Amino acid sequence: MNKKILHILILFFAIGSVAFMQAQISNRVKSQRFDTSEIPNEQVFTHLNTSLFFVGEYLYYNLYVINSKTENLSAISKVAYLELINENKESVFKHKIPLASGTGQGDFFIPTTIPSGNYKVVSYTMNMLSKGADNYFQQDITIINPYRGNQDAITKKNDSVLNNVQNPSVKTESDDIIDNRSSLLSFSITTDKKSYSKRSPVTLHFKSETGKFPQGDYSLSVRKVDTVKHASLKHATDYTNPVSENLKSQNKFIVPELRGEILTGKISANNKSQKIGKQKIALSIPGDNFIFEISNVDSKGNFYFNIDRPYTNNTVALQVLNNFDNTFEIKVDNEVSISFDALDFNHFYITPEMKNLIVERSVYNQVENAYYSVKPDTVKTIPPHTSIYTKRSKTYNLDEYTRFPTMGETMVEIVNDAWIDWQNGKGTFAIREKENSLRSNAPLLLLVDGFFVQDHQKLIDYSANKVESIAIMQDKYYYGSQTFQGVMVVETIEGDFYENPLKDYVKQVEIVPIQQKKQYFKQVYSNTDNSEASKRVPDYRRQLLWLPELELNESSRNITCYTSDISGIYEFIVEGFTEKGQPIFLKETFTVK
Incomplete structure (x- = not known):
């Protein structure tokens, strides 16, 4: 026999043996409860662009998963989840976010089907849920849907309504804390001016007194400050203390997703004389970046798949090999259900004084969405899989x-x-x-x-x-x-x-689609572009810039964005963690007249 071919065969057998062993270990993980306490716990911090949304706007987020033992960004979990929960403790939507070195990103366009109300954004990993039932990040937000007649959820029923209107220029105690943290980090941000005209460039200057920026993962939001009080956003600096070990234990076993997304299930035989233990089941996720895997079924019919690559299709096909006469039935395990009974919601109420604000903002959102085709976001292409x-x-x-x-x-x-x-x-x-x-x-x-x-x-x-x-x-x-x-x-x-x-014999199931990275739209106005067509395109952006992956590689760095046609006070907010696990939260404001 040709020696080269023999070596290739030996290599394939070796690879196959490893894959087979991993599948068997994974099946034992599913069929046997074992102690997961040796796996370090994790925390999630979620950077949101705001906590007050109107229908027709985007909720942007960037997730940071922290290893509670090392206090650095976690390399343990490969998937995180984010859900929007209403006051009835029901999930409105659920996102599945792939993690790369402990970070992930996504967004959600708020449709007219979502009623006005107070909500919670919760985010977690399966590793967190395996440690405790209430072990997840939570953030209060409010959604205003002016297109529905029923506004009871955000309308006070008596005369004790507090005026939500505030002066955003008032300096708060938290602003002083932020300034102190900036100086301690030897890392600051300033704008080139404090006041700008409409449709003009704003330059944010990052400066490091040590000569270079601390390496890490950061995200940047540039957004108009709301003139009504609403729930405060949590910041990275709120996560400096280790997670309490006194977590409410789970009454069910949850498998941490250490190598990728996990799909489990069970096959059963229609004929009792048919053996289950020696069967194999195949998984395929069609599409340009298709995924194909085979799992060995254990003696009880359990199977396990570890999906460790990105995909673009949320339809999964499962088949028992050589099951042409439909001898076996396939059942996929339900997604892990979470109890949100312990959630306590913030109460935001609208007032008569907010009528003009609500009408104006709703009109601006409709205009912006009408011109979305000239201001699109783009999905980052998943590199083709070279199998x-x-x-x-x-x-x-x-x-x-x-x-x-x-x-x-x-x-x-x-x-x-x-x-x-x-x-x-x-x-x-x-x-x-x-x-x-x-x-x-x-x-x-x-x-x-x-x-x-x-x-x-x-x-x-x-x-x-x-x-x-x-x-x-x-x-x-x-x-x-x-x-x-x-x-x-x-x-x-x-x-x-x-x-x-x-x-x-082909079992098709729909799974939660995985979030894909995007290149978010960045408005640019050129001094040479004074065409009538450009002037006729309205610009009512409140979110001037969203950068979920802010790169700071030099001793100083400038980032430029352009103001819109909306005047008011705006703020730059930088969130994230250095490679040594130090939380970063910086803020700078400017005015558009």
Whole structure:
């Protein structure tokens, strides 16, 4: 046997053995309660852009997860969660945020379906919940929806209403604390002026007295100061003390997500004589960055998947291997439910004096949303996953060949080293083994738009005119204890193969979509651009800038944003943590006239 091929096989077997062992360990984690106290606890701090929102505005957030033992940003959890909870203790929305070195980001556009009321933003990791039922970050916010007639949730029922209108220029005690912290850090921020005209540049100057900025993770918000009192935002500097160890213990076992997002479930046999323990179950998440995994089922039918890569589709397909007669049923475990009974809500009330403010702000929001197409945010592209079968495959882009209407003709006339094997009137795809490789009766791995296809006839009956490309890898592919004789990756033109009716043995479940990073819109006005078209575009931004990833790499750094057509007092707020775990909270204000 060729020594090179032998070495490759040994490597694949070694990788497969490790994957198999990890799957077995993970299944034991699920089926056996064990002490998670050895895993350090975590804290979450969530930087929000404000605590008072109107329908039609964005709630922006940046999460910082702190290792309570080291007091540095945590590398333990790989996923965090953020929810909006109403006063009925119900979840309005839930976000799943991937963590990179203890940080993650996201946003939520507040629709007209959400009524006026006082709410809580809560955020946590599964590791936190495994330590205690109430172990999560919470922040009071208020949402005003002027388009609904019922405003009882934020309307006082008697005459004891306090006037919410305030003078935002009044200096508070917290401002003095902030100034002292800035000097202690040898790290300050100033603006080039204190007063600006509309649509003019504002430069924020970061300066370090030590010659360089402390390395860390920071976020920046530039926003108009509200002229009504509302719940105070929590700051990074509120998280200087370790978490109390006297947490309310959980009455259920929760698996910390230490390597990625966890999906668990159980299979059951319709026929009692059918063995469960030796079955394998496959997971596929279709899409451009598709995910394919195989898990071994334990003797009780439990399975476990660890999703450790980003994806763009929230539809997951699960299949028991070779379960063509639907012998097994698949049940996915429900998401971890959290009791919010202990939440105590802040009470914000509107007053008659706020009528003009509410009308004006609502009109401005409608105008801004009408012009969103010229001020869009952009989603950061997820880097393509370069798996072994894309690296070693030969790809046939069908537009480069004379097209044939059927997959059968396409395989005969265009694709080399692969064919359709017909038995009893039913076809399966097959791939020719490489020269000098070991013979195998193993099936090939067929992925169409990232969807794992066991019934090859479904693709054979599919119109070849809808197929964009076919990639063939002749190498054996080992996934745990499962062997595939080659891989065939098919991409359709529309990318919607998995949306067609599927077989009964395919279990599709919807999971909470993962938040994707965005490049948020940054308004720029050029001195040379005085066109009438530019002048006609209104600018009623209250949020002048949101930077969830603020990079400070030099001894001094300038950041510029542009004012809008709204006058008033604005504030720069910087939140975050240094690489040594020191919390940062800095603030500077300026006026727009």
